[in-house]
Structure formats: structure tokens, C-alpha cells
Amino acid sequence: MSEGREARLLVLGWNFRGASGPVRDRVAFTSEEVREGLRRLLGRGLVSESVIVSTCHRSEIYGVAEGNGVGEELTRFISDWRGLERDVLEKAAFRRSGAEAARHLFRVAAGLDSMALGESEVLGQVRQALSIARETGSSRAVLHRLFESAVRAGKRVRTETEIGVHPLSIASIAVELANKVFGELSEQTVLLLGAGETGTLFARHVLEAGVRHLKIANRTPEHAEHLAARVGALPVAWESVKRELPSADVVVGTTASPEPVVLRADVEAAMRQRKGRPMFFLDLAMPPDIEPEVRGIYNVFAYDLDGLEDVAAENRRRRVREVPRVEEILEEELGRFLAWFGNLSVIPTVTDLKHRFEEIRDRELERFAPGDRERLRPLADSIVAKLLHEPMRRLKNETDAARKLERLEAVRHLFDLDRD
Amino acid sequence: MHWFGWIAVALYAAAEALAVRSLFRSKGLGAAPALVAAGLVAQFADLELVGRSLGSVPYRTLGGSIALFAWMLGLAYLALVLRHRERAIGPFLIPFVLAFSVLGIVLPSHAPAGPATRGSLFAFHVTLAILADAAFALSFVLSLLYLIQNRQIRRGRTGVLFSRLPALEVIGRMNRTSVTIGIVVLAVSVALGVAWARRVWSGFTDAKLVWALLTLFVYGVMLWMDRRGWEGPRVALLSIFGFLLVLFSYTFVNLYLSQAHVFR
Numbered sequence: 001m002s003e004g005r006e007a008r009l010l011v012l013g014w015n016f017r018g019a020s021g022p023v024r025d026r027v028a029f030t031s032e033e034v035r036e037g038l039r040r041l042l043g044r045g046l047v048s049e050s051v052i053v054s055t056c057h058r059s060e061i062y063g064v065a066e067g068n069g070v071g072e073e074l075t076r077f078i079s080d081w082r083g084l085e086r087d088v089l090e091k092a093a094f095r096r097s098g099a100e101a102a103r104h105l106f107r108v109a110a111g112l113d114s115m116a117l118g119e120s121e122v123l124g125q126v127r128q129a130l131s132i133a134r135e136t137g138s139s140r141a142v143l144h145r146l147f148e149s150a151v152r153a154g155k156r157v158r159t160e161t162e163i164g165v166h167p168l169s170i171a172s173i174a175v176e177l178a179n180k181v182f183g184e185l186s187e188q189t190v191l192l193l194g195a196g197e198t199g200t201l202f203a204r205h206v207l208e209a210g211v212r213h214l215k216i217a218n219r220t221p222e223h224a225e226h227l228a229a230r231v232g233a234l235p236v237a238w239e240s241v242k243r244e245l246p247s248a249d250v251v252v253g254t255t256a257s258p259e260p261v262v263l264r265a266d267v268e269a270a271m272r273q274r275k276g277r278p279m280f281f282l283d284l285a286m287p288p289d290i291e292p293e294v295r296g297i298y299n300v301f302a303y304d305l306d307g308l309e310d311v312a313a314e315n316r317r318r319r320v321r322e323v324p325r326v327e328e329i330l331e332e333e334l335g336r337f338l339a340w341f342g343n344l345s346v347i348p349t350v351t352d353l354k355h356r357f358e359e360i361r362d363r364e365l366e367r368f369a370p371g372d373r374e375r376l377r378p379l380a381d382s383i384v385a386k387l388l389h390e391p392m393r394r395l396k397n398e399t400d401a402a403r404k405l406e407r408l409e410a411v412r413h414l415f416d417l418d419r420d
Numbered sequence: 421m422h423w424f425g426w427i428a429v430a431l432y433a434a435a436e437a438l439a440v441r442s443l444f445r446s447k448g449l450g451a452a453p454a455l456v457a458a459g460l461v462a463q464f465a466d467l468e469l470v471g472r473s474l475g476s477v478p479y480r481t482l483g484g485s486i487a488l489f490a491w492m493l494g495l496a497y498l499a500l501v502l503r504h505r506e507r508a509i510g511p512f513l514i515p516f517v518l519a520f521s522v523l524g525i526v527l528p529s530h531a532p533a534g535p536a537t538r539g540s541l542f543a544f545h546v547t548l549a550i551l552a553d554a555a556f557a558l559s560f561v562l563s564l565l566y567l568i569q570n571r572q573i574r575r576g577r578t579g580v581l582f583s584r585l586p587a588l589e590v591i592g593r594m595n596r597t598s599v600t601i602g603i604v605v606l607a608v609s610v611a612l613g614v615a616w617a618r619r620v621w622s623g624f625t626d627a628k629l630v631w632a633l634l635t636l637f638v639y640g641v642m643l644w645m646d647r648r649g650w651e652g653p654r655v656a657l658l659s660i661f662g663f664l665l666v667l668f669s670y671t672f673v674n675l676y677l678s679q680a681h682v683f684r
């Protein structure tokens with residue numbers, strides 16, 4: 001048996017766990033570089049198929065290869081191409097092969113391998129990697145199936161578990177909470193107090209979340225005007241914050257002010273003018289910008305940094321609790337893929353084919369008298385062996401995985417090997 | 421008897437199972453609305469048969485009126501789902517449809533129709549009263565959802581229920597709509613009822629009428645306060661209180677306080 005010629009899956013990669021930032025930067029590829037890399041890899045004949053997944057936290061090269069030692073060859077290829085010491089690359093890399101390589105991709109697609117556990121962006125990146133490889137012609141039967149299976153598993157994880165449900169960052173928690181109060185946050189007016197670092201970050205975040213009416217107030221008006229101009233918001237005078245309250249649905253405090261900027265009495269007055277329409281306060285400042293007593297006012301929702309950090313921690317725990325269920329789904333989908341991939345192995349098909357031929361031989365021999373049967377048996381055996389010899393040899397020596405798969409399927413179909 | 425009624429009950433039960441499942445599973449509305457629609461058809465057939473055997477409107481009786489109530493509630497659910505694409509209310513609303521459908525079948529429904537209970541004025545009066553009650557029941561469920569979601573938001577519980585339930589603003593809007601419909605319809609029903617009672621009984625006051633006016637008052641206060649600073653949990657609580665009045669009218673008032681003016 002020529003086991004060494006069987007197609008093998010492998011992955012070589014650098015991610016945030018094993019590789020430092022500088023190394024990751026060197027092996028991070030733009031989509032143009034991914035195309036070039038795929039073409040080079042196939043050109044060198046190192047692998048018969050390849051897909052490269054490159055995101056900010058990881059660069060991974062998936063391949064189908066025959067024979068051993070391909071991992072080292074791949075490292076050498078990357079070190080030549082990116083001009084990096086092979087030792088450095090080797091030490092920072094991780095390598096998996098066979099079922100472990102497939103399992104790794106499934107975990108990546110489900111967000112289990114991400115820094116933010118369960119994040120969904122990576123699923124799109126996996127899909128993107130496959131489509132680039134398909135355009136380049138570097139993915140064929142095996143990797144195509146592998147990536148499609150991983151994407152399907154990732155989608156199932158999203159719909160069947162809660163791993164992606166609970167938001168993790170303070171800003172996204174705040175936006176989700178406000179969304180559930182007002183429905184469409186884009187229609188609401190957000191008043192941002194403070195144009196410093198936190199204020200700038202938050203302004204970006206709410207604008208990305210679709211907010212269209214953003215007002216910015218800062219003790220130093222130039223800063224508010226500057227930030228407002230940069231992000232496309234409306235600057236308001238610091239002195240008029242109290243007057244702005246009734247028209248603000250969401251108020252976010254990010255100033256360094258030693259005393260609260262928004263007092264309970266201000267909010268009570270604003271709520272009267274708003275005729276009870278809810279208000280949403282988010283205090284990211286330390287010490288607080290918004291008097292904590294605001295919380296007690298009817299239909300006012302108020303959160304501070306501590307509270308939201310608790311929510312974030314709780315949400316992280318909830319995501320972790322979902323991991324076993326996620327893994328169950330992944331194993332189920334992985335099992336399906338591996339069963340298909342296992343069919344790529346020649347041995348089961350050859351064994352089945354042999355059995356089928358022997359069955360026919362035995363059935364035909366039954367028709368003869370026992371004495372004749374014994375005399376005819378050597379002849380029948382020899383015919384079966386001769387008929388099987390050439391097809392078996394050819395199947396075993398086929399090196400192209402896609403073609404091999406087609407032929408194996410053809411044999412199984414023509415001789416009805418999947419009958420039982 | 422009531423073959424179609426039981427088929428409807430089975431369909432509603434299946435719809436509830438699917439609705440609960442779809443809350444936690446895949447996207448889209450799922451098959452629950454279709455099952456409810458099929459249940460409505462079956463239940464309509466049941467009401468039709470009952471009406472023919474009575475030679476009157478089917479809701480002359482207590483069972484019939486409750487069955488019609490369930491039917492209208494199912495219709496309201498369907499309208500809400502199709503209009504707002506809001507599947508989260510299904511699991512909470514369909515149990516009411518289911519429970520009242522069962523009650524509608526098992527409660528007595530063999531009152532012979534006297535001459536007083538014929539005619540289109542009477543039919544409109546009863547139908548509208550039941551429609552109003554269905555609208556109030558819907559508001560009751562929406563108010564419960566409002567309180568649940570309000571609590572989730574305040575506690576920062578951003579789980580599945582949080583993400584599936586609509587925003588407070590949306591629930592509040594749906595609630596306003598259904599209460600407005602309920603008030604208008606109940607007011608018309610009361611007016612028709614009074615006109616009909618004058619013709620048949622020549623002058624009458626009764627506990628049920630008083631109760632209906634009280635219900636109108638409570639829901640009127642709710643709508644008014646909604647714009648006067650009570651928007652939020654207080655309005656939801658008022659709506660729940662209003663529905664308790666409706667239930668009380670259906671049970672206690674119907675059985676003990678009112679004499680001629682009852683579903684038997």
C-alpha cells in the first residue's frame with residue numbers, strides 16, 4: 001500500500017496566541033498578496049490545493065498535500081517570500097494535520113479561536129478566504145468542501161447557541177440597551193459630554209451604530225467644534241447643556257469634570273418637558289458626570305462604567321458557558337466532513353469492490369455440482385484477481401485529490417458499493 | 421360535536437410549540453403563523469356549525485362567546501405578526517388563544533335562543549364587545565412583555581429574551597394601538613347594547629353595563645396618562661389592571677351580578 005501518497009490536510013499558521021505582533025505583521029497578507037501567495041504555492045507544487053486565511057489576528061495557510069515534510073517546506077516558502085528568519089517563523093508557528101487541521105478551521109469559523117470569544121466577523125473572513133482561493137483556482141474538491149463545511153458549522157453555531165448573543169464591549173452593550181429602549185437609535189438625539197479620548201471613541205461608535213443626531217459639548221468649545229467637524233456632529237455650547245437636555249434621548253458623560261455636570265433636578269425638569277418620554281444616561285466618566293440619583297427618576301435609564309463592566313463580565317461568562325454546546329455542533333459537522341474525506345481513502349473502496357467480485361464469484365460457483373465447483377474455483381479466483389488488479393493500481397496511484405474522489409465515486413456508483 | 425374546534429385547538433398547540441422554538445432558534449417567522457391561520461379556519465367552521473344548530477349567533481352562550489373571543493385573539497395575533505414581523509409575542513399570546521379555545525368548547529353552550537337574541541343589532545353588540553375584549557387581552561400580553569423587557573434592560577440582561585423581544589418603544593406603540601381599538605369598539609358596542617335593550621326590555625340598568633363603563637374609564641385614563649408623563653411601566657400596569665376588570669366582568673359579574681344580561 002502506498003500510504004504516503006494519500007492526500008493529507010494540513011494547516012500552518014501564526015495567530016495571536018503563539019506569534020508576537022511584529023511576526024504577525026510580517027505574515028499578514030492583503031487579499032492581493034493572498035492571491036500571489038496561492039499562485040506561488042501551487043506553482044511550486046508544494047500542495048495540490050490551498051486556501052489562505054489572513055485577518056488582523058491570524059494568518060493561516062491551509063493545504064492538501066501528499067507525503068510528509070510539507071510543513072517545513074511551507075515555512076521555508078514563507079520565510080523566503082516575506083524575508084523572515086526561518087527559526088523565528090518556526091518557533092511562532094503552529095501546525096496541524098489531518099482531522100486536527102480540519103477541527104482547527106471549524107473552531108476558527110465558530111469564533112472559538114478568536115480573542116473576543118464567539119465574535120462573528122471571522123466567519124465572513126473564512127468565507128472570503130474561500131472565495132479568493134476559488135477565484136485563483138487554488139481550492140478544489142477537498143478544501144472547498146472543508147471550508148463550506150466550516151462556514152455551515154459557524155452559521156449553525158450562531159443560530160443554535162448564544163455564543164454570539166451577549167455583547168462584550170462597553171460601547172456595544174450601551175448601544176444595544178439604548179436600542180431596546182428607543183427602537184431605532186438612528187432617530188434619537190445623542191448628547192455627548194466631553195470631547196476627549198473616550199468621547200471621540202464613543203462618538204465614532206454611535207455614528208457607526210447609525211445615530212444621525214449627535215451633539216457634542218465640551219468645556220473647551222474648540223475641542224467640541226473640532227471633534228464635531230471631524231465626525232460630522234453638531235457642537236453645542238457648554239453653558240447650554242441644561243437647555244439641551246429635554247431634546248436629548250441619550251446623554252453620555254465622558255468629561256474629566258470633578259463635579260457632576262448633569263444634576264437630578266435638571267433631569268427631573270427635562271423629563272417634565274419630555275412628558276415622560278424615556279431618557280438614557282451613560283456615565284463613562286470618573287468621577288461621574290451624571291448625578292447617580294438620576295437613576296431613581298421614573299422612566300430614566302442610567303448606567304455607569306462599573307455597572308456596564310459587570311454586564312460585560314457576565315456576558316463573557318455566558319459565552320464561555322456556551323462553549324460545550326458549540327463544540328458539540330462543531331464535532332457533528334466535523335464528523336460529517338471527515339466521513340466524506342475518509343471516502344477519499346482508497347482502501348475501503350478497494351475492499352468493498354473485492355467483496356462485490358467475490359460475491360459474484362461464489363454465486364456463480366453455486367450453480368455447479370460440488371465436484372466441479374472445486375475444480376473451477378482456482379480459475380474463478382484468478383479471473384477476479386486479474387480484473388481487480390489494474391483498477392486498484394490506478395486508484396492508488398492517483399495523486400490529484402479531486403480526480404481521485406471522482407473516480408472513487410464512479411467506482412462506488414458503477415458497482416453499487418453503497419447498496420447496504 | 422366540536423370536531424373542528426378540537427382540530428383548531430391541536431393546531432394552536434402546535435403553533436405554540438413552534439413559536440417557542442423559533443424564539444430560541446433560527447431566524448424568520450417560522451410556521452407558527454400558518455398554523456394559527458389554519459386553526460382560525462377550523463375554529464370558524466366550528467362556530468358556524470354551532471350557530472346553525474342554535475339557529476342564532478353562536479356566541480349567545482358562554483362557551484360560544486369565549487370561543488369567538490379566542491378566534492378574534494388569534495386573528496389579532498396574525499395581524500400583529502404580519503404587520504410588525506414581530507414573532508416574539510407569539511409564545512406569550514398563543515397560550516391565551518389556546519386556553520380560551522378549550523374553554524369555549526368545554527363550557528356550556530346549549531341555551532335555546534329566545535326571540536330577544538335575534539337580529540343584527542344584537543349580533544353587532546355582542547361581536548363588538550368580544551372584539552374589544554380581544555383587543556384588551558392583546559394589550560394585557562403586550563404590557564407583560566413591556567414589564568419583562570423593561571426589567572431586562574434595567575438589569576443589563578442582554579440575553580436571548582432581551583434580543584428577541586421588541587424595543588420598549590415598539591411594544592408601547594402596539595399597546596396604544598390595541599387599547600385605542602378596544603376603547604372605540606367597546607364604546608360602540610355599549611351604545612348598540614343600550615339601544616337594543618331599550619327596544620326589547622324598555623329601560624334597563626345592569627351591573628355589566630356599569631362594569632363596561634368602568635373598563636372604558638380605566639383604559640381611557642391609561643391612554644391619557646400615556647401622553648402625560650406615565651409612558652412606561654405605569655401604563656403597562658394600568659393596562660393589566662384594565663384586563664383584570666374585563667376578566668372579572670366575564671366571570672363574576674356574568675355569573676352573579678347580572679340577571680338577564682348574561683352568557684349562559
